[in-house]
Amino acid sequence: MNKNKKSQTAAQKILAKHCGKEYVETGEIVNANVDLVLGNDITMPLAIEEFKKTGAKSVFDINKIAIVPDHFTPNKDIKSAQQAKKIREFAKEYDIKNYFEIGCMGIEHALIPEKGLVLPGNLIIGADSHTCTYGALGALSTGMGSTDIGMAMATGRTWFMVPGTIKFNLNGNLKQWVTGKDIILYIIGKIGVDGALYKSMEFTGTTIDLISMDERFTIANMAIEAGAKFGFFNVDKKTIDFIEKTGKDKKMFEVYASDENAEYDEIINIAAEEIDLLVAAPHLPSNVKKVKELGNIKIDQVVIGSCTNGRIEDLRIANDIIAGKKVNSEVRTIIIPATQKIYLDALKAGYIENFIKAGCVVSTPTCGPCLGGHMGILAEGEKAVSTTNRNFVGRMGHPESEVYLAGPAVAAASAITGRISIPE
Numbered sequence: 001m002n003k004n005k006k007s008q009t010a011a012q013k014i015l016a017k018h019c020g021k022e023y024v025e026t027g028e029i030v031n032a033n034v035d036l037v038l039g040n041d042i043t044m045p046l047a048i049e050e051f052k053k054t055g056a057k058s059v060f061d062i063n064k065i066a067i068v069p070d071h072f073t074p075n076k077d078i079k080s081a082q083q084a085k086k087i088r089e090f091a092k093e094y095d096i097k098n099y100f101e102i103g104c105m106g107i108e109h110a111l112i113p114e115k116g117l118v119l120p121g122n123l124i125i126g127a128d129s130h131t132c133t134y135g136a137l138g139a140l141s142t143g144m145g146s147t148d149i150g151m152a153m154a155t156g157r158t159w160f161m162v163p164g165t166i167k168f169n170l171n172g173n174l175k176q177w178v179t180g181k182d183i184i185l186y187i188i189g190k191i192g193v194d195g196a197l198y199k200s201m202e203f204t205g206t207t208i209d210l211i212s213m214d215e216r217f218t219i220a221n222m223a224i225e226a227g228a229k230f231g232f233f234n235v236d237k238k239t240i241d242f243i244e245k246t247g248k249d250k251k252m253f254e255v256y257a258s259d260e261n262a263e264y265d266e267i268i269n270i271a272a273e274e275i276d277l278l279v280a281a282p283h284l285p286s287n288v289k290k291v292k293e294l295g296n297i298k299i300d301q302v303v304i305g306s307c308t309n310g311r312i313e314d315l316r317i318a319n320d321i322i323a324g325k326k327v328n329s330e331v332r333t334i335i336i337p338a339t340q341k342i343y344l345d346a347l348k349a350g351y352i353e354n355f356i357k358a359g360c361v362v363s364t365p366t367c368g369p370c371l372g373g374h375m376g377i378l379a380e381g382e383k384a385v386s387t388t389n390r391n392f393v394g395r396m397g398h399p400e401s402e403v404y405l406a407g408p409a410v411a412a413a414s415a416i417t418g419r420i421s422i423p424e
Contacts, residue, residue, distance in 0.1 A: 018034070032121070034146075037065045038131060039066075039068075041073055043149065045086045050149070051137075054154040067098070069100075069102070074389050091265040106365040115306070120253045120254070121254040123140050126142075132228065133221040135223065135233060136209075163200060172271050188268075190268070199227075219233075225274070225286075234257050278407075282404070294420050302331055302384065302414055303362070305337065306336065306370045314407075323351075323418070334363060335367075
């Protein structure tokens with residue numbers, strides 16, 4: 001059979017397009033042009049050093065590099081201030097157009113789509129593992145090491161092994177308060193942290209059609225927690241509406257979808273009714289439990305935010321549960337809008353006032369507590385419910401602390417009761 005006539009998955013099609021081919025085989029090593037190279041205040045300094053080793057006098061495209069200082073900013077100490085200074089000076093020296101400093105920044109994986117820097121069919125790499133978030137927009141995006149990022153800044157190209165694809169076909173209606181976070185926790189609990197190792201995870205079905213863009217971002221964001229190279233959603237009206245709100249239009253991109261008879265490594269069918277409110281108990285995202293079966297687990301802290309669940313819909317859900325109440329006096333409840341725009345939208349909607357009146361603290365956009373950086377470090381023996389994406393040993397602080405990953409509804413309900421709870 002003529003390879004050019006073979007059926008392909010969306011991942012194959014996008015990779016083929018970016019390396020000038022009509023067809024690529026699963027397992028094939030390809031060199032591809034990229035549409036965006038991304039780094040942050042932790043990963044970009046090393047990438048800059050690798051870039052300089054290439055001897056390049058300029059970056060490959062000043063409009064196709066994005067730098068977002070979000071992990072340790074506002075700077076928590078001298079070292080983080082030095083890191084931020086290094087990337088700030090690099091952005092100025094090389095005239096990087098998409099540099100987002102404090103005041104106009106946000107958590108990178110919420111900010112980059114909000115700024116219209118991701119379009120369907122794009123191929124994007126970032127020096128952060130959760131770069132896979134942009135698959136929610138019908139793009140291919142993945143995290144890479146700082147060395148690869150440094151080379152890509154110079155050349156605009158990088159290499160890939162073409163992944164196989166696992167299709168997750170979800171159908172039916174979700175239960176009350178169940179969101180995209182519960183969907184992806186359910187899937188990771190089902191297949192394990194290496195269940196999609198170097199695969200593209202493709203999400204389809206009537207359930208996916210019904211959920212919001214914010215929920216799709218959440219699901220794509222955590223594809224890496226199953227070991228995936230990419231998470232991918234088909235483009236629909238919700239996708240187009242999101243993109244048009246950023247000022248982009250259909251003429252600026254090409255939509256790719258898997259052929260009807262494309263070959264999948266596996267197809268997993270899931271009935272939405274099976275999915276309950278879930279948490280990932282310590283110390284793996286795959287250690288998934290139903291909240292109603294957990295028992296009485298007292299907590300010390302709640303974090304609602306991050307690149308996983310810091311969007312406006314997450315804050316709306318938290319507000320629906322917290323407004324008019326008080327959070328437990330023994331629970332530190334930290335709310336972190338993912339971008340300045342989300343912060344302002346939440347302010348206009350009255351959510352911020354409600355959170356503060358309830359006894360929460362509201363932070364400027366930052367990754368902060370997610371990686372144990374700042375704004376919410378856990379002490380020995382403390383337990384937290386967090387809407388972040390990882391709960392490894394010591395992830396948010398002391399090695400003997402514990403993190404339970406959850407969606408915004410469970411996090412908000414737990415803040416009020418002082419134990420891991422479902423909304424009343």
